[in-house]
Amino acid sequence: MYSLLHCHFESALRALDLARPERVHHLRALYRTPGYLGSSPAERLTLLWRTVLSLTEDDEEIFAESTFHLVVQRLLAEMRASQVEHADLRIGPSTGRWRWMRSAADGIDIFRKELAGSHDLSIAFLAGINMTKPADELDALFDLLLTDGELTARLAGVDVNFLAADLPKFNRYLTALQALQTAGLKVNIHLGELFGNEISHHVLSQITPDRIGHGVLLLHDQYLVEMIKERDVCLDMCPTSNTLLGVTDWTHHSPASRALQLGIPVSINTDDPVLFRTDIDREIHRAGLTDGQRDMVVACAKRYRYGTS
Template identity: 25%
Template sequence: MTDEELVDALPKHELHVHLEGSMPPETLLALRHRHGLHTLPGDLDGIRDLYEFRDFDHFIRTYLAVVQALREEEDFELLARSALGLLADQVVRYAEVTWTPVLHADRGVPVEAVFAGLEAGRLAVEAEGGPVVRWVTDLPGHLGPDAAERTLDLVLGLGGGTPPPSVVGFGLGGPEVDRAPFAAAFARARAAGLRSLPHAGEVTGPESVRAALDHLGAERLGHGIAVAQDAALMAEVAERGVVVEVCPTSNLRTRVVASYEEHPLRRMLDAGVAVTINSDDPPMFGTTLREEHLVALRHLGLGPAELLACARTAATAGSAPPAVVERTLADLDALEAVAVRR
């Protein structure tokens, strides 16, 4: 079984992907023309050039500029249908997709319209045989703790005081500021039934991971690769079973790592850390979830058995319906019987 055959047969659960960052160039171009956004490039080549990032700060600036193209309920439905449709072509059974309510509410876009569009797109993709999708809401850290409380208010308001059934997690992304000031908002989110899913240890050191664990009650860590810089912390993360959502090409494109060869995923696995493989902002980084699994095999030192183990971790670490988890695990067992003997 070749690498491509293995990856194409692999049932996948995507746990770390941003909706706004998953906007295909064609969708952004359509929104540019729909709304007359002349500050954006007027052709596909120009849009693709926009996604060529110099570093993490440049990526954040571009990300925020792209968000400005989303203005009406129909825009969000178009985004959801186009982004989630890309997952359907990669044998993705389940996805937890992060969206950022405060970025839209602060521009005057009613969060009810945003969510209605997202739900319409989600349900349409699921009805067409695409992945089961659940939402994670987050906020950019540089907006501060007050924005975290506002984000949570917006989410709870959508469900009449509780999270809507399709919203399963609460996150913290963007520039990696101190996590401790967000403790109260995350405690409130957990009390409301949302899972704690913050980014940590992406562009800063292991202290960010420690803060996410101690102050935010993190169940999973977005990116989290800085754990490899602290052997004791890495051992603790492994012992506690905290899952790390690794996004290799994202780390390369934002210059967090200089090369695939320097990526710490291999060391994390060797230390017993539970790892999943994810795509983060795939069109912006010129990748797909399929490609990330090929990267793991070809550049990060994983063998078929380890790739299948990461897929099992992803299947059990999310909030997928039990029937989806059971089907995925059964298919992974059947695939392993073939793949490990190739």
């Protein structure tokens, strides 16, 4: 049984896949277009998510409470089918398109209801903090996380992503992130994926994340390698995501294998499984690990996963 540590619960995309699957096929067609193939990893990701947003506009009827229940049920079925016993799940901390929710706590409570009696499965929730959003939205988000005890009581931590241009925003909200970590929430940060290691040097000089999302580019910097090892930070790697976004091609070499050889803990994950059309079996296969390394990855996933909420 496996523990999945880096998995986005892209609820709008999952609702779309459930109610309007033909639109998701249109989304995946982007991977073969010249515009996508000629773009940088950051540009590719931006293009994908702008397309997701456009495909879900003006279609509020699919974002009903009944649909959310079905989306959660399908996710749990996917976990069982892939022998995933635990997931640290990144969720949107605001209600977004799910207008019937008073707060994200309502969505988490639906997970709890669907999990009731399922002693073979567990989920911990991480609030996704996307720093590409405008400052006013981020102000509201951090205010929510710092003041809404009803929500944070249901969370294990936060999961932070940003682009190179958003580094000033990271600096602006650093104190808030440190406060959340001091209050007991875990802090995951995406590094070593969409920007160079000079930014990762800055981030890691300011805060020690509990885990790092991706981290493949960090392996090219000996100072960062030693820092990660010393601080015992697990790298949550995602082979298909890295390959499709053009970060690094896992068909030619395995960053996970290299990290393990360097003494760095690694977990293998699906990132956005609906977006990248993958599951943990495909990711483990694509990771290019020896049998012994696969056992190490499974053990790391159990060791570094968070408690359930």
